[in-house]
Amino acid sequence: MTKTHLHHVSVYYEDTDFSGVVYYANYLRYFEAGRDEYFGMDELMRMYKETGIGFAVYKAEITYREGAKFGDRLEIRTTVRQESEYRIICDQQVWRPGGAQALVKGLIHMVCVDGAQKLVALPDWVLRRLREAEV
Amino acid sequence: MTKTHLHHVSVYYEDTDFSGVVYYANYLRYFEAGRDEYFGMDELMRMYKETGIGFAVYKAEITYREGAKFGDRLEIRTTVRQESEYRIICDQQVWRPGGAQALVKGLIHMVCVDGAQKLVALPDWVLRRLREAEV
Amino acid sequence: MTKTHLHHVSVYYEDTDFSGVVYYANYLRYFEAGRDEYFGMDELMRMYKETGIGFAVYKAEITYREGAKFGDRLEIRTTVRQESEYRIICDQQVWRPGGAQALVKGLIHMVCVDGAQKLVALPDWVLRRLREAEV
Amino acid sequence: MTKTHLHHVSVYYEDTDFSGVVYYANYLRYFEAGRDEYFGMDELMRMYKETGIGFAVYKAEITYREGAKFGDRLEIRTTVRQESEYRIICDQQVWRPGGAQALVKGLIHMVCVDGAQKLVALPDWVLRRLREAEV
Numbered sequence: 001m002t003k004t005h006l007h008h009v010s011v012y013y014e015d016t017d018f019s020g021v022v023y024y025a026n027y028l029r030y031f032e033a034g035r036d037e038y039f040g041m042d043e044l045m046r047m048y049k050e051t052g053i054g055f056a057v058y059k060a061e062i063t064y065r066e067g068a069k070f071g072d073r074l075e076i077r078t079t080v081r082q083e084s085e086y087r088i089i090c091d092q093q094v095w096r097p098g099g100a101q102a103l104v105k106g107l108i109h110m111v112c113v114d115g116a117q118k119l120v121a122l123p124d125w126v127l128r129r130l131r132e133a134e135v
Numbered sequence: 136m137t138k139t140h141l142h143h144v145s146v147y148y149e150d151t152d153f154s155g156v157v158y159y160a161n162y163l164r165y166f167e168a169g170r171d172e173y174f175g176m177d178e179l180m181r182m183y184k185e186t187g188i189g190f191a192v193y194k195a196e197i198t199y200r201e202g203a204k205f206g207d208r209l210e211i212r213t214t215v216r217q218e219s220e221y222r223i224i225c226d227q228q229v230w231r232p233g234g235a236q237a238l239v240k241g242l243i244h245m246v247c248v249d250g251a252q253k254l255v256a257l258p259d260w261v262l263r264r265l266r267e268a269e270v
Numbered sequence: 271m272t273k274t275h276l277h278h279v280s281v282y283y284e285d286t287d288f289s290g291v292v293y294y295a296n297y298l299r300y301f302e303a304g305r306d307e308y309f310g311m312d313e314l315m316r317m318y319k320e321t322g323i324g325f326a327v328y329k330a331e332i333t334y335r336e337g338a339k340f341g342d343r344l345e346i347r348t349t350v351r352q353e354s355e356y357r358i359i360c361d362q363q364v365w366r367p368g369g370a371q372a373l374v375k376g377l378i379h380m381v382c383v384d385g386a387q388k389l390v391a392l393p394d395w396v397l398r399r400l401r402e403a404e405v
Numbered sequence: 406m407t408k409t410h411l412h413h414v415s416v417y418y419e420d421t422d423f424s425g426v427v428y429y430a431n432y433l434r435y436f437e438a439g440r441d442e443y444f445g446m447d448e449l450m451r452m453y454k455e456t457g458i459g460f461a462v463y464k465a466e467i468t469y470r471e472g473a474k475f476g477d478r479l480e481i482r483t484t485v486r487q488e489s490e491y492r493i494i495c496d497q498q499v500w501r502p503g504g505a506q507a508l509v510k511g512l513i514h515m516v517c518v519d520g521a522q523k524l525v526a527l528p529d530w531v532l533r534r535l536r537e538a539e540v
Contacts, residue, residue, distance in 0.1 A: 168419075177476060329466075
């Protein structure tokens with residue numbers, strides 16, 4: 001079992017399109033913010049500056065149930081599991097607080113790559129972060 | 136067999152992030168533009184104004200192989216197939232012209248909804264558009 | 271004198287471009303969020319649903335001093351003054367907490383328009399909101 | 406006198422917000438694309454890779470007259486003049502082809518900065534590009 005990380009975002013004009021709900025690509029922006037906060041932006045930046053290593057998405061599976069609207073205060077729920085020495089899967093969901101089901105669900109498969117975009121093993125601090133979330 | 140629809144996009148500053156390549160959500164913007172051009176923006180707007188009906192994405196599966204960079208002139212390849220009375224699947228790929236493989240691949244599952252976000256059968260003109268692409 | 275409204279945003283991957291700093295248009299997104307929070311999103315949505323009236327920007331003057339970076343926690347400072355029966359000017363600035371000067375400054379001139387994009391006088395609740403900020 | 410450079414963009418879902426027209430920050434994306442095409446993306450990339458130098462916006466003055474809508478095929482008109490050894494001003498406008506007036510007008514003030522964000526004189530190839538546009 002792992003703890004679920006919560007991140008909150010608000011829906012502004014910029015997030016919506018003329019159909020009245022949040023544009024489908026923007027949930028991926030919310031998910032990225034949720035992951036950045038899960039791992040910690042200072043840690044991500046430190047890794048990038050010191051080693052040139054960063055996360056890269058290689059697969060994203062998104063299911064859309066209901067559109068979020070201007071003014072919604074959304075909860076981004078993130079859990080992360082290790083798949084292999086190289087891969088993690090982030091299970092991410094968008095909820096209205098108190099809602100009966102997720103508006104949008106995503107499975108975001110990620111790896112780490114170096115400055116030459118070459119695959120590298122998941123760094124120790126990343127694995128430690130995953131273990132901290134175990135309960 | 137269906138004809139592949141081609142749409143061209145260029146990668147500008149706005150599309151990239153500080154890692155140097157196109158931000159992962161932005162390929163969904165390219166895919167949307169490819170679909171809009173496939174169906175025809177005048178037709179989409181006419182349907183929306185006259186009937187309140189529009190397309191909605193309910194699932195997106197994206198695979199990322201290689202990042203596009205500032206200055207790339209990309210080809211968005213789109214084929215569409217009908218899955219049921221209600222659903223279509225858009226097979227969409229991002230290519231560098233002359234490239235050996237797609238940079239990014241997507242399967243975008245779509246339905247039509249009315250102004251109350253209620254599912255409706257695929258309109259006739261959409262089905263005609265799919266048949267026009269058959270070869 | 272008017273009270274300065276504070277809104278906080280974090281800089282994520284999506285906000286930056288390959289030059290390493292926040293893309294120049296994205297400060298306008300931060301400013302919009304600051305204004306939405308200043309007026310209150312529930313109030314803005316209520317006005318839009320009940321009367322079809324919304325704010326529209328007719329002029330924006332932006333000065334860029336320094337680029338914000340991934341991981342920055344920024345403060346959006348907003349003060350609003352009435353210019354006429356129809357117009358307000360939002361003085362908005364982007365600060366790093368504890369910084370010596372604003373990174374970016376904006377003067378955003380706004381009006382209210384109805385559903386036909388026709389100019390209307392500033393609604394009473396907007397004027398009340400401005401008076402609440404007077405000190 | 407200088408020749409006006411034309412760049413064409415189409416308005417997709419992603420560009421609009423729930424008010425039905427293009428989101429105000431997105432015209433700055435159109436302007437950036439217009440400038441990138443004016444100078445040439447290969448040349449901009451070559452300069453960045455070889456010298457670390459890139460353009461930076463230090464002031465933007467935008468006037469909004471009318472909102473563009475989904476399906477609009479817009480013309481981005483760009484002229485550029487040199488202000489000093491260090492500065493250029495890009496006069497940019499958004500037109501519907503055949504329209505009676507610009508939808509949006511912008512004056513974008515730009516400088517060149519090196520990799521340390523330090524101001525540098527405008528490179529020779531930039532000045533040559535400006536002279537090529539003189540008529």
